[in-house]
Structure formats: structure tokens, C-alpha cells
Amino acid sequence: xxxxxxxxxxxxxxxxxxxxxxxxxxxxxxxxxxxxxxxxxxxxxxxxxxxxxxxxxxxxxxxxxxxxxxxxxxxxxxxxxxxxxxxxxxxxxxxxxxxxxxxxxxxxxxxxxxxxxxxxxxxxxxxxxxxxxxxxxxxxxxxxxxxxxxxxxxxxxxxxxxxxxxxxxxxxxxxxxxxxxxxxxxxxxxxxxxxxxxxxxxxxxxxxxxxxxxxxxxxxxxxxxxxxxxxxxxxxxxxxxxxxxxxxxxxxxxxx
Amino acid sequence: xxxxxxxxxxxxxxxxxxxxxxxxxxxxxxxxxxxxxxxxxxxxxxxxxxxxxxxxxxxxxxxxxxxxxxxxxxxxxxxxxxxxxxxxxxxxxxxxxxxxxxxxxxxxxxxxxxxxxxxxxxxxxxxxxxxxxxxxxxxxxxxxxxxxxxxxxxxxxxxxxxxxxxxxxxxxxxxxxxxxxxxxxxxxxxxxxxxxxxxxxxxxxxxxxxxxxxxxxxxxxxxxxxxxxxxxxxxxxxxxxxxxxxxxxxxxxxxxxxxxxxxxxxxxxxxxxxxxxxxxxxxxxxxxxxxxxxxxxxxxxxxxxxxxxxxxxxxxxxxxxxxxxxxx
Numbered sequence: 001x002x003x004x005x006x007x008x009x010x011x012x013x014x015x016x017x018x019x020x021x022x023x024x025x026x027x028x029x030x031x032x033x034x035x036x037x038x039x040x041x042x043x044x045x046x047x048x049x050x051x052x053x054x055x056x057x058x059x060x061x062x063x064x065x066x067x068x069x070x071x072x073x074x075x076x077x078x079x080x081x082x083x084x085x086x087x088x089x090x091x092x093x094x095x096x097x098x099x100x101x102x103x104x105x106x107x108x109x110x111x112x113x114x115x116x117x118x119x120x121x122x123x124x125x126x127x128x129x130x131x132x133x134x135x136x137x138x139x140x141x142x143x144x145x146x147x148x149x150x151x152x153x154x155x156x157x158x159x160x161x162x163x164x165x166x167x168x169x170x171x172x173x174x175x176x177x178x179x180x181x182x183x184x185x186x187x188x189x190x191x192x193x194x195x196x197x198x199x200x201x202x203x204x205x206x207x208x209x210x211x212x213x214x215x216x217x218x219x220x221x222x223x224x225x226x227x228x229x230x231x232x233x234x235x236x237x238x239x240x241x242x243x244x245x246x247x248x249x250x251x252x253x254x255x256x
Numbered sequence: 257x258x259x260x261x262x263x264x265x266x267x268x269x270x271x272x273x274x275x276x277x278x279x280x281x282x283x284x285x286x287x288x289x290x291x292x293x294x295x296x297x298x299x300x301x302x303x304x305x306x307x308x309x310x311x312x313x314x315x316x317x318x319x320x321x322x323x324x325x326x327x328x329x330x331x332x333x334x335x336x337x338x339x340x341x342x343x344x345x346x347x348x349x350x351x352x353x354x355x356x357x358x359x360x361x362x363x364x365x366x367x368x369x370x371x372x373x374x375x376x377x378x379x380x381x382x383x384x385x386x387x388x389x390x391x392x393x394x395x396x397x398x399x400x401x402x403x404x405x406x407x408x409x410x411x412x413x414x415x416x417x418x419x420x421x422x423x424x425x426x427x428x429x430x431x432x433x434x435x436x437x438x439x440x441x442x443x444x445x446x447x448x449x450x451x452x453x454x455x456x457x458x459x460x461x462x463x464x465x466x467x468x469x470x471x472x473x474x475x476x477x478x479x480x481x482x483x484x485x486x487x488x489x490x491x492x493x494x495x496x497x498x499x500x501x502x503x504x505x506x507x508x509x510x511x512x513x514x515x516x517x518x519x520x521x522x523x524x525x526x527x528x529x530x531x532x533x534x535x536x537x538x539x540x541x542x543x544x545x546x547x548x549x550x551x552x553x554x555x556x557x558x559x560x561x562x563x564x565x566x567x568x569x570x571x572x573x574x575x576x577x578x579x580x581x582x583x584x
Binding site: 014016022088096097141160162164179181182223226227250255 | 363422503
């Protein structure tokens, strides 16, 4: 099976978030980057499928120069080759604009399966995979925890709300968005990191893909969220704060 | 400005999230401009339920191939209805089902969905969370064509807006029409199975009076006894955010959030949980929320009544001792 995995580089989870002077995006200086976690689960599913049934795993990622480090990580984990869509305006694109880039890069590969995480940890729109499917004219399923190859296509386990699940059968080629937690994530081995340096990493510009177009949705401004409640912060040493909290829970909130 | 409101049902009743979406739709246009849509193979009862609300009209989008949800079926049907109704806005509740097809439907019309909206201000400007709730973004629709919006659970109050004193006089009798889309069986490419429960539920967090919930901050499975001791001292159930269950450190049935259980205990104590929206929707109805986190900007503090900013590995043992001492 030929599998394409679309991955995104996002801000590292614990990185402090500062708003850029423009007020339209975050200040990206001195920030650590990481692979979007749901995409890491999509990659894991692709690598497992390849190990079971053979084939090829191709990673696609859009973004500026820095995205190369996340692509190398995917190659070190076991992807065979990669396509880097070089673009500096990913944050200015709406979900359709970002997915158009990916779809244009994926189309000539004619994959049997396209996988991506169910959403990104930065903008969190959760739409990319579904739109890529629509643009490629392929069937899709979302929030997938397990993929099984069948004679006629795929049988997948989809997560529903509140602890419910559902099996879905669909023909290939298809697009799936992967929910986290279906598998255990692997680490790159030293050998894998070494090998990654020799693997094909092709760079293509957004302009070459021809996926341009005015966005239909514009992010005008970002800001710190407003507080919904006024939180009483209990300060002091751990012991003092703990004692103060117990007192509050007993006498004020009356929940102890 | 006309608004098309897509209602979602569960077990033959319209979901509460759909009425929250109605409250959001009311920010975009007056009641008479709102057309509510119920989708399925047999929608008479759903349409009657919807018609009792302050709405312009109700459309039954009905076809035998819509008996069970499929992304292909629902997208095709709504695409045809939107082509006829030509609404300025299409509003959905932000459910798993909507997330499965609304982006594709919007794409067909050259649009991008503004998903998971928590606020609508004049403009309209739509606000939604970014960076796991650390930031809030303001979005505007640009260009022509319908504006697609999905509304986060719990962000709009249906009771205040739908059943308030300012109901129009004709509320309760919205006219109902039926729209039959053209769908061929071959156009539906996936075969969905019946929903099933993951595993036997042995823990009912929903009825727990006190919950101690643990998140990524605990770092390793071997540190879990720390929070377990606190839960025992408090007489609380132990719960977790998704990553802890994803790692297999606690069973999935102890997960609180949109993909796990929804809880509303008297006391919810969140340890090392940053407070991503998927977690908050599962616990923000708790009576008293306490957060312990090293990051003072963690979104969990936005919903917490009490907070301790500090290292949980110091604070939690101290708290366990303080709780034990208070009981003596």
C-alpha cells in the first residue's frame, strides 16, 4: 500500500505563547517546535500498516524552512521519503487554503491511503483531512483509532462521542483522520536518524503547486482569553498553599 | 440575512447542542430569518419538536438513504438544500458528526468552515480558541457565498435565548416543509456499522461527588500513586485527561472530556491538566473547580475557583497531608 501522511509542525506543548506585535499571530522567535501529536499517531498507523502489508510511506508537510526538522523526525521514525511544501504564509491561509496545498502535492502520488491527525494543536480547526479528501474526490472517515486492510478496501474503527465507537467500511483510495491513542508511538532509533539523512526530501514551493486563492475566512486578531471565573490563587510554600486550600474548601466552598 | 441552522438528533430527540446552535444563530439574524433543518429518513417528529422553537421555518431534509449518517449522504443533501435556500449563514453544533462532513460541504462551495466558535460579536466577528485554549482568535468571513459556522458545546445558552421572555408571538408554530434531495446509492461510498460501547463501564464518574483528575503534568505512570493517595484522602474518584489514557496509564473509562465522560461533581481537582477545550467541556459544569499547575497561564485557571501555581510533586503530597490532618 502506498500511504501518504500529512504532518504539521506546531509549537512545542509547553512553549510560552507570546503574541506578535502585529496582533495577528504569535511571536515565533525563540520557540521550540514539535510534530503535531495527532499527526504522530497518523504516522504510527501508516508505519504499522507498511510493516504488515508492505508498501511505501511518504510524508508531506507544509510550512517554512524550520519544518524540515519535523520532516527529518518522521523519516527517522521510518517514513521512506518526504515532500516539503515550502510556504511562509500557512498561518494566513484558511483551512481550505492549507488543505489545497497538501492536496495538490498528494494528487500526483496517487496513494492508496492518505492519513493525517484529526486536528492540529495550534489552530485546532480539525478540517484538513476532510477537505483534502473532498479536493481529491476520495471517501473519508474521521477520528480513526484502528485501520484494517480488507479485500475490498478498509475497515476502520471510528471514535464517537462519550465512549461510543463505530466500524466503517470504505473503499480505497481513501483519506482518514487519526485520533490519538490508537497505538503506542515509537521513538526514532539511532540507526533511523542516521538513515533519515540519506532519504529523499523533495521541496516544492506553494507557487509551483498552483494552490493560490483568496481566503474565505480571515484570522484578524489573537488575544489572551478572558477569564470566565475569578480564580483565587493560593500562594506561599506548597505546605502553606495546601493548608489554605483545605481551609477554603471546608469553610467557603463547603465541599469537604 | 437568512440563516440555515442544521439540527442534529440523537435517539429521536434533537440534541441540546443543536439548541445552543440556535442561540448562536439568533445572533446572526432575527427568529423569522432562521430556517432549521432536520435530516433523516423519517423526520416528522423531529420537525415537530423544532417547530415549537422561535424559528422562521423548518425543513425536513428527507430521503431513505439518509436513515443512517454518512458524510457523503449528508453533504449531498445539504449541498442541494443550500443551493435552493441560498442562506447567508449555515450554522451547526460542533459535534463529532459535523466535524466529519461540514468541512467537505463548505469546501464544495469554495468556503472554509469557521469551526468550534465560542462567541459572536458585531460584524459579525467569530471567536474561537487557539493554541489549546491559551489564545482566542477573532475571525471574519471574507468574499461572497455562505458563511459556515459551527458552535462549541456550552458556549451559547439555549435556555436564555430560546425560551426567554422576548419570544416572538408566533413562536411554537413555525411552518414545516419537506425537501427531497436527489441521492443515488452509489454516491454513498462508505458503509457505517452500528455504534457500540468500547468496554463495559465499571466506573460511573458522572455520579461521583468528588473527582481528582490527573493530566500530562504527572510525567510518568510511576508517579500516579501521588494523585491516587490524594484521591483516597479526599474520598474521590480518580480520573484523567485524554493523554494519560492514551498512554495506557489509566483505563479509558476514567477519561473526562469530549471523548470520555462528562462530569459535574461538587469538587473537581485538576492536577497537572492544562485545560484544553476537549477536557474543559467534560468538567466545566463542576460546582467547585481546583487547579494545580506550574503554568500560571494554563487555560484550566480560566474555569477554576481556586488555584495553586506550583510544582505538583510538592503541592500534591502537601495537600494530601493537609486533607488528612483536617479530617482528624
